Amino acid sequence: MLSTTDHTADHIVCAEDLVFSHGERNILDGLSLTIARGTVTVIMGPSGCGKSTFLGLLGGRLQPASGALRFDGKPVPRTPGPDLFRMRRKMGMLFQNSALLTDLSVHDNVAFPIREQTSLPEELIRILVLMKLEMVGLRGARDMMPSQLSGGMMRRVALSRAIALDPVMIMYDEPFVGLDPVSMGVILRLIRSLNDALGLTSVVVTHDVSEGCSIADQVYLMDNGRIAGNGTAEEMLGSKDPWIRQFMQGHADGPVRYHHPAGDYLEEIRGG
Amino acid sequence: MARSAIIIRRATILKKFGAVRMEPIMKLGQWTIGFTCGLGGACVFLVVALRGAARSLLRPMLIVQQLYATGVLTMLIILVSGLFVGLVLGLQGYYQLVSFSAESSLGMVVALFLVRELGPVLSALLFAGRAGSALTAEIGLMKATEQLAAMEMMAVDPMERIIGPRLVAGIISMPLLAAMFSAVGVLGGYLVAHVQFGVDPGMFWSSIENGVDLIDDILNGVIKSLVFGFVVVWIALYEGHRSVPTSEGVSRATTRTVVASSLAVLGGDYMLTAIMFGGF
Numbered sequence A: 001m002l003s004t005t006d007h008t009a010d011h012i013v014c015a016e017d018l019v020f021s022h023g024e025r026n027i028l029d030g031l032s033l034t035i036a037r038g039t040v041t042v043i044m045g046p047s048g049c050g051k052s053t054f055l056g057l058l059g060g061r062l063q064p065a066s067g068a069l070r071f072d073g074k075p076v077p078r079t080p081g082p083d084l085f086r087m088r089r090k091m092g093m094l095f096q097n098s099a100l101l102t103d104l105s106v107h108d109n110v111a112f113p114i115r116e117q118t119s120l121p122e123e124l125i126r127i128l129v130l131m132k133l134e135m136v137g138l139r140g141a142r143d144m145m146p147s148q149l150s151g152g153m154m155r156r157v158a159l160s161r162a163i164a165l166d167p168v169m170i171m172y173d174e175p176f177v178g179l180d181p182v183s184m185g186v187i188l189r190l191i192r193s194l195n196d197a198l199g200l201t202s203v204v205v206t207h208d209v210s211e212g213c214s215i216a217d218q219v220y221l222m223d224n225g226r227i228a229g230n231g232t233a234e235e236m237l238g239s240k241d242p243w244i245r246q247f248m249q250g251h252a253d254g255p256v257r258y259h260h261p262a263g264d265y266l267e268e269i270r271g272g
Numbered sequence B: 001m002a003r004s005a006i007i008i009r010r011a012t013i014l015k016k017f018g019a020v021r022m023e024p025i026m027k028l029g030q031w032t033i034g035f036t037c038g039l040g041g042a043c044v045f046l047v048v049a050l051r052g053a054a055r056s057l058l059r060p061m062l063i064v065q066q067l068y069a070t071g072v073l074t075m076l077i078i079l080v081s082g083l084f085v086g087l088v089l090g091l092q093g094y095y096q097l098v099s100f101s102a103e104s105s106l107g108m109v110v111a112l113f114l115v116r117e118l119g120p121v122l123s124a125l126l127f128a129g130r131a132g133s134a135l136t137a138e139i140g141l142m143k144a145t146e147q148l149a150a151m152e153m154m155a156v157d158p159m160e161r162i163i164g165p166r167l168v169a170g171i172i173s174m175p176l177l178a179a180m181f182s183a184v185g186v187l188g189g190y191l192v193a194h195v196q197f198g199v200d201p202g203m204f205w206s207s208i209e210n211g212v213d214l215i216d217d218i219l220n221g222v223i224k225s226l227v228f229g230f231v232v233v234w235i236a237l238y239e240g241h242r243s244v245p246t247s248e249g250v251s252r253a254t255t256r257t258v259v260a261s262s263l264a265v266l267g268g269d270y271m272l273t274a275i276m277f278g279g280f
């Protein structure tokens, strides 16, 4: 089912048998996947299955207990500081809650990575920032502070900040949560058009099936810290596998685990 | 993981000793382990933060911004408090000294109290309450809202960009604030002495000139406030950095900053005084 040990150059991310745990619980438990250059890859799975954790590993913020993870041909885990920072300059990341720097204006937020990583003159930075903001339609909001923005606007600002340094790959953590239908459509179109216009690779982590499928070149389904299925959106939607079918169609009954691991219900109620 | 090990150990101890009440001893043990772990973590943090601070020296604008936030914004409360402390010292000193007809030494008494003890200690306590708590809350919220993680993902080291400049600015501003506290305090003492009680101004100032030594008193006071500033900012930044990323976690961390740094300042003052003036 999976083409795991595929270290060819057209795969920008190769994860093999990743294990990651918090305390005794294995959050990721033998996760393997590959992400092809230039595609939009959507990773879907129930809430709490470890999607954000995977992005943490991919960005080098978390360390796996075992397994291999390569980005652009180089191993990520336990890379020393300067090399890791060099690697991160090729990544953009959109956090689940935007993570804008609250003491800086919209313009300065987008300018932040440019100012930190380059020594371009201020006039050039201003033009670059305006270009990035224009792409997300927020050139007019450049002087506002993050606290004056709505959630959808913040996400678009965070998106233009993530592409400020023209990364090779961009990671989106739950980009669709809490958006109205219009903003949702805007973000969806942005992800797709940025990917194609800038030649990026996009990794979208979400639990919104229909939105995820509408932009995906490739879909991975995650369950219990490992990959439960992969393929194109059509393949996934037409799958015969009971777990995949239930997740994709959102039925209440079936093999998808909804409860956090726990002891026996009756016993706990009786006070055993 | 450390916690579960402690719990397992507790269970085996309870089995061994059966009815004997071990709770207080175990509490003490747990507290000791927790304290030691905290101290170790704080030291590791300090090494990383100092490295960040050294690199942030190349970016003076960041430090200047923080000097404003931690130093300048704390000035008002320092000046007002210093004035009142000086007024009270003047009153109390005069009431005591006048019964020996020694009110001519009032200037020296006020100045020594301020320069040696009250200036560094009280301004450090105020600094902990005003600037330290703000630092902890700021760092804690940056962590809770993933701003620090976002910086790391933008290949920016938060230790260099955020923690370092704050550490440097705190260490610079504390002695300056303490000096202002003492200066305003002496002025307050003078107001009481001259305006209220009619002590001769010449006597007041010359007693200070004769009684206060540059090395023994002023330099030692400056060293104290340098140490206090360092300790307060260290605690504040560490507590913010390790805070649990929730609103409750940040509020707890802020409380811990004020409590721990106040205790550290008062305890540290005893030790420094013993070393500096006790002839060790």
Ligand SMILES: Nc1ncnc2c1ncn2[C@@H]1O[C@H](COP(=O)(O)OP(=O)(O)OP(=O)(O)O)[C@@H](O)[C@H]1O
Pocket: A022, A027, A046, A047, A048, A049, A050, A051, A052, A053, A054, A174, A207
């Ligand atoms: N600091 C932590 N300590 C212990 N467990 C944690 C910690 N952080 C996360 N977890 C656990 O890791 C699991 C995966 O978390 P993660 O944030 O990766 O989920 P997710 O797939 O992104 O979910 P969502 O879609 O809701 O964002 C969760 O079940 C959570 O309980």
Ligand SMILES: [Mg+2]
Pocket: A051, A052, A053, A096, A173, A174
């Ligand atoms: Mg998540």
